[in-house]
Amino acid sequence: MSLSDVFSTARAESRAALIGYLPAGYPTVDGSKDHLRSMIESGCDLVEVGLPFSDPVMDGPTIQAAAEQALSAGFRVRDLFDVVSAVSDAGGRAVVMTYWNPVLRYGVDAFARDLAAAGGLGIITPDLVPDEADDWMAASEAHGLDRIFLVAPSSTEERVAMTARASSGFLYATAVMGVTGARDVVSSAAPELVGRVREHTSLPVGVGLGVRSGAQAAEIAGFADGVIVGSAFVSAVAEGETAVRALAADLAKGVRSAAATV
Amino acid sequence: MGQFKPTPHDPDARGHFGPWGGRFVPEALIAAVDELAAEYDKARLDPEFVGEFQRLLKDFAGRPSLLTEAPKFAERAGTRVFLKREDLNHTGSHKINNVLGQALLTKRMGKKRVIAETGAGQHGVATATACALLGLDCVVYMGELDTERQALNVARMRLLGAEVIPVKSGSRTLKDAINEALRDWVTNVDETHYLLGTAAGPHPFPLLVRDFHRVIGIEAREQILEKAGRLPDAVVACVGGGSNAIGIFHGFIDDADVRLVGVEPGGSGLDSGSHGATLTAGTPGSLHGAMSYVMQDEDGQITEAHSISAGLDYPGVGPEHSHLKDIGRAEYFPVTDAEAMEAFALLSRTEGIIPAIESSHALAGALKLGPSLGPDGLLVVNLSGRGDKDMDTAVKYFGLADGGQA
Ligand SMILES: Cc1ncc(COP(=O)(O)O)c(C=O)c1O
Numbered sequence: 208m209s210l211s212d213v214f215s216t217a218r219a220e221s222r223a224a225l226i227g228y229l230p231a232g233y234p235t236v237d238g239s240k241d242h243l244r245s246m247i248e249s250g251c252d253l254v255e256v257g258l259p260f261s262d263p264v265m266d267g268p269t270i271q272a273a274a275e276q277a278l279s280a281g282f283r284v285r286d287l288f289d290v291v292s293a294v295s296d297a298g299g300r301a302v303v304m305t306y307w308n309p310v311l312r313y314g315v316d317a318f319a320r321d322l323a324a325a326g327g328l329g330i331i332t333p334d335l336v337p338d339e340a341d342d343w344m345a346a347s348e349a350h351g352l353d354r355i356f357l358v359a360p361s362s363t364e365e366r367v368a369m370t371a372r373a374s375s376g377f378l379y380a381t382a383v384m385g386v387t388g389a390r391d392v393v394s395s396a397a398p399e400l401v402g403r404v405r406e407h408t409s410l411p412v413g414v415g416l417g418v419r420s421g422a423q424a425a426e427i428a429g430f431a432d433g434v435i436v437g438s439a440f441v442s443a444v445a446e447g448e449t450a451v452r453a454l455a456a457d458l459a460k461g462v463r464s465a466a467a468t469v
Numbered sequence: 470m471g472q473f474k475p476t477p478h479d480p481d482a483r484g485h486f487g488p489w490g491g492r493f494v495p496e497a498l499i500a501a502v503d504e505l506a507a508e509y510d511k512a513r514l515d516p517e518f519v520g521e522f523q524r525l526l527k528d529f530a531g532r533p534s535l536l537t538e539a540p541k542f543a544e545r546a547g548t549r550v551f552l553k554r555e556d557l558n559h560t561g562s563h564k565i566n567n568v569l570g571q572a573l574l575t576k577r578m579g580k581k582r583v584i585a586e587t588g589a590g591q592h593g594v595a596t597a598t599a600c601a602l603l604g605l606d607c608v609v610y611m612g613e614l615d616t617e618r619q620a621l622n623v624a625r626m627r628l629l630g631a632e633v634i635p636v637k638s639g640s641r642t643l644k645d646a647i648n649e650a651l652r653d654w655v656t657n658v659d660e661t662h663y664l665l666g667t668a669a670g671p672h673p674f675p676l677l678v679r680d681f682h683r684v685i686g687i688e689a690r691e692q693i694l695e696k697a698g699r700l701p702d703a704v705v706a707c708v709g710g711g712s713n714a715i716g717i718f719h720g721f722i723d724d725a726d727v728r729l730v731g732v733e734p735g736g737s738g739l740d741s742g743s744h745g746a747t748l749t750a751g752t753p754g755s756l757h758g759a760m761s762y763v764m765q766d767e768d769g770q771i772t773e774a775h776s777i778s779a780g781l782d783y784p785g786v787g788p789e790h791s792h793l794k795d796i797g798r799a800e801y802f803p804v805t806d807a808e809a810m811e812a813f814a815l816l817s818r819t820e821g822i823i824p825a826i827e828s829s830h831a832l833a834g835a836l837k838l839g840p841s842l843g844p845d846g847l848l849v850v851n852l853s854g855r856g857d858k859d860m861d862t863a864v865k866y867f868g869l870a871d872g873g874q875a
Pocket residue numbers: 562563588589590591592666667668707708709710711712713714779780781825827828853854855
């Protein structure tokens with residue numbers, strides 16, 4: 208199973224893929240495994256397993272607090288691979304979302320090797336742009352991992368094109384200028400950005416930052432190939448498994464209801 | 470215009486000094502750092518910009534700053550010592566040089582809002598000052614712990630019209646203030662300039678912050694030649710993020726016989742683990758947008774720095790220093806809190822100059838270097854700031870309120 212299968216399956220069903228994020232080690236290492244499995248069972252086509260980092264500059268308060276909790280409970284990088292294995296052993300599909308410094312410290316090639324061995328499919332790199340990614344290009348090729356770079360509303364045409372060329376699996380379009388955190392309305396910048404991306408690539412485009420409801424997911428599913436939900440899952444975990452399952456189910460319905468309107 | 474002349478020591482077009490530097494930032498910020506780099510490339514060659522910057526340095530900041538011989542302090546150092554008096558600049562430290570430059574760039578880019586981080590509060594005060602002068606809105610992020618340690622500077626910033634936001638996340642010090650400033654910037658980048666206070670961060674910050682501070686070294690070189698008739702054996706500066714050090718180093722970087730010496734905050738001692746000696750004890754990593762030495766654990770989590778000096782309490786360092794260390798052009802070593810406080814008291818008593826605790830690290834470094842140079846040796850120490858802001862710390866450290874004597 209590769210990332211392109213995830214998106215082609217969704218496309219065959221005339222819907223967008225649902226991608227749910229949770230930091231590994233939140234609320235505990237075992238707890239994160241359980242919640243990620245619930246997310247998959249309740250409708251996530253793909254999960255993003257976050258690597259808690261001490262200095263998460265792209266994250267708002269919700270994910271910051273979750274990462275801090277995981278780290279102060281003793282989370283280690285090796286636990287990440289354990290969590291990814293648990294997802295793939297359960298038949299789920301996972302990519303990792305991580306700031307770059309822990310990967311540098313672990314060794315880019317070693318990290319790629321161990322992630323691939325755990326069944327992970329790729330890495331989303333919020334603070335690594337292709338300009339600085341030579342080592343990661345080589346390691347991802349060597350270990351068969353996908354490279355999910357980000358594009359933003361502020362990205363120029365040249366950078367969208369360059370980033371698309373460097374990416375594989377899918378492209379991550381940040382819907383707003385800002386950090387992670389649930390928002391009430393879908394930004395008008397998102398459809399425009401996705402439109403610009405499509406002029407440069409046939410790769411699937413996932414849209415994230417701020418999505419928290421089925422209605423928002425439906426709206427995004429109208430123009431994107433994947434709907435990415437993070438902070439809302441982190442908040443749901445604090446409420447318990449029922450809330451996690453309910454959120455995933457609501458979002459899964461959302462990504463399917465855009466199809467009805469087209 | 471010498472200050473802005475491209476040098477053989479400039480980074481490549483993407484900001485790399487050897488393997489260091491570059492841009493490890495979210496894609497959303499790339500347009501802003503590109504815009505800044507393009508604007509700086511034009512500004513550094515524009516006589517009008519350079520002229521306006523120099524006019525502000527002279528008529529507002531009070532440059533050139535003096536070079537003062539410190540003969541009684543020198544008796545203890547065992548060698549001749551001159552002090553580059555950045556403490557005499559308006560707002561009390563070297564920080565104003567960079568701030569005036571970036572504030573002028575902000576206006577050139579047509580932006581109206583400035584955000585900044587601050588540790589000791591000196592950069593925050595300088596930024597609030599420049600924003601008041603040039604009519605810009607100003608928001609300063611400051612770790613909650615530092616707002617307590619440097620309460621007087623918080624009051625100064627507020628008086629100058631800046632909004633000070635205490636940062637409650639992480640270690641509640643400088644690194645967390647930078648994180649929060651970056652989050653603000655990525656959210657409000659259209660109308661906002663992030664006025665970074667040290668020679669770190671993504672390209673072009675290490676380059677332009679260094680260039681705005683090159684005036685320190687250019688002046689110091691002329692002054693020491695005039696006063697001592699020769700170049701010094703070494704130039705000594707404290708290193709937090711590295712801006713005052715890189716500014717004075719560059720005046721002497723092509724003088725191969727002049728040693729460039731950076732003094733790091735050794736806190737309670739390197740063995741204690743409680744310090745901020747990034748270049749001495751750190752390992753390569755990316756923090757706040759650039760590859761450089763960083764203090765981190767084996768998982769790549771950034772560790773907290775500790776120093777009695779809020780302005781040096783930072784687990785990262787500017788990338789050009791990592792490069793200068795690697796190629797052997799500059800050398801770096803730590804001094805402890807206790808050594809810095811002793812130098813702080815010594816300069817106050819012997820020369821009638823109360824230095825910033827940051828700068829006291831450079832003075833303590835000079836006391837260590839001096840004996841090996843002997844009476845014929847010659848040191849220039851960058852006195853990066855004055856100690857008024859540190860009185861609370863000094864009162865506690867020396868028990869001055871209970872009739873104690875430093
Ligand atoms: C007086 C003084 N010196 C030095 C520093 C350290 O900064 P840098 O290493 O960038 O010069 C500070 C920072 O706040 C400062 O206030």
